[in-house]
Amino acid sequence: MGAHNLLILQGGGPTPVVNATLSSALSEAYARGKRKVFAARHAMEGLIGGHLVDLSDVSPDQLKRLSRTPGAALGSSRVKPTQQELRSIVDLLRKLDVHEALFIGGNGTMRAAHAFSDFCRSERYELRAIGAPKTIDNDIQGTDRCPGYGSAARYVAQSTRDLGMDVRALPQPVSILETMGRSVGWLAAASAIAKRDEQDAPHLICLPEIPFLVEKFLADLDRILKKQNWAIVVVCEGIRDKRGNPVYETPDLSQADALKRPMPGGVARHLAKIVSRELKVRCRDEKPGLIGRASMLHASKQDLADAEFVGAAAVRALDEGHTDRMISLSPLKRAGEPAATLVPLAAVTGSDRLVPQDWLCDGDVPLNHKFLEYAQPLIGDLLEYEFAVGSVERYANA
Known part of the structure; x- marks a missing residue:
């Protein structure tokens, strides 16, 4: 044959x-x-x-x-x-x-x-x-x-850890890292692998599988900042509100793909503006975009x-x-x-595969041991660093 x-x-x-x-x-x-x-x-x-x-x-x-x-x-x-x-x-x-x-x-x-x-x-x-x-x-x-997932997830996890090392050294105090994912949160979830202790990045993860509430997001971020003065947020580009609508979607129809879908991305910048306005703190947005799926x-x-x-x-x-x-x-x-x-x-062609609900949990980093045990061998070991710096309570004392 x-x-x-x-x-x-x-x-x-x-x-x-x-x-x-x-x-x-x-x-x-x-x-x-x-x-x-x-x-x-x-x-x-x-x-x-x-x-x-x-x-x-x-x-x-x-x-x-x-x-x-x-x-x-x-x-x-x-x-x-x-x-x-x-x-x-x-x-x-x-x-x-x-x-x-x-x-x-x-x-x-x-x-x-x-x-x-x-x-x-x-x-x-x-x-x-x-x-x-x-x-x-x-x-x-x-x-x-x-x-394809394991490598892109490795990029996200390592980048989250590296970004955390940068921001904790010279507090911004907030940086929002946007991952790809039009309708599922597998890549954003992978950032949880970077976290070793409570102070480590990421401090908040936002997934499409969990409806996004801007009031809760701001309250959670404010609580974290009052505790340690800096925060790394990882957000999937496809997060949605409780009605199922995208939190952010480009209005420019010229950016649609061949299937007439709006070009995803931009939610980190959208949220950074909200954070700066409502919490009165400096907030950066980071969007690796295609680099995250191209890094050999x-x-x-x-x-x-x-x-x-x-x-x-x-x-x-x-x-x-x-x-x-x-x-x-x-x-x-x-x-x-x-x-x-x-x-x-x-x-296999009927619907997208979401992060399973029984792999999610309540909390700022809403992934439990089932997800971590699944993702770790696919990603492999990340680079470990010796340098760390304690929290500077500038935000809390301001």
């Missing part, structure tokens, strides 16, 4: 490890004797335009470098094809004799894989389709974790292992005749040794 021609595409936002999945998939395809391996430039956009490249003979040295390269080497997009465009894609695959497709991506890509698989069946075109999960948001249903320096060992594993597992699944399935990572039993099962694509 290894002689089939294979198509690979990368969809959605890049991660530090998505190319490790691509590299691993190519290595497995070569080992299994695929006749040709084609890749779509910029995912569905490339398929629509017929922009494919032949990756049938990438050298081992190139594959090794590719596996440690951030971004998405094939290019990505968030284009939703029309029915006529889908027919043109099927015609192209017929011409190239492609009967296997690997979709590497997040929720949107998994939905596209499932829809395209259904369309091929309706056109009586035999195509096996397998999804390999990828997203820094960690929000795909049906899998214990998503390659922060790639975690477990995340790289997961990314490589799902790429090879997806090609094996295709070779074994499976279709309309996604590689689902199983809960870790031992660090560095991922395992997986197959789940139907139809079962």
Whole structure:
């Protein structure tokens, strides 16, 4: 069964490890004797335009470098094809004799894989389709974790610790760090890994899973400042109020993406203005944005292992005749040794995976031991520092 021609595409936002999945998939395809391996430039956009490249003979040295390269080497997009465009894609695959497709991506890509698989069946075109999960948001249903999350979470956790060391040395007194996450709080939650004691950052974490109340936020922050004169707040860009509305959303429609969704981000600056006005203190906002999903320096060992594993597992699944399935990572039993099962694509495309309610708790840092035990091995050890400085009660005595 290894002689089939294979198509690979990368969809959605890049991660530090998505190319490790691509590299691993190519290595497995070569080992299994695929006749040709084609890749779509910029995912569905490339398929629509017929922009494919032949990756049938990438050298081992190139594959090794590719596996440690951030971004998405094939290019990505968030284009939703029309029915006529889908027919043109099927015609192209017929011409190239492609009967296997690997979709590497997040929720949107998994939905596209499932829809395209259904369309091929309706056109009586035999195509096996397998999804390999990828997203820094960690929000795909049906899998214990998503390659990309561990590395982006490591960036957030280490950055929170480092920011805390800066601010406690020269109190601002408030700095609000914004993480990515349009509708889920997995990345913001990861900042809790940085906290070793009560004085350590972060001091407040705001998640979409917990309705945001500005009055409570200000009261909590005021209490912390009166106690130690400085505070680090970590806030997810997608936090919502009790009615489910975004706390902040850019009104500029020209910034919407290809799916007509408003560009996320900016809530930290919005809240910083409120803090400065209401509490009469200096407040900075920090927004790493895309840097948080592009830092290869922060790639975690477990995340790289997961990314490589799902790429090879997806090609094996295709070779074994499976279709309309996604590689689902199983809960870790031992660090560095991922395992997986197959789940139907139809079962993972309905909704975003939130941080479970039983992993949340009351308090300024609303994550309990279940989340910490889950996230720690995915992130790995952070840098530890010896220098610390005691609180200066300037705010309390002012």
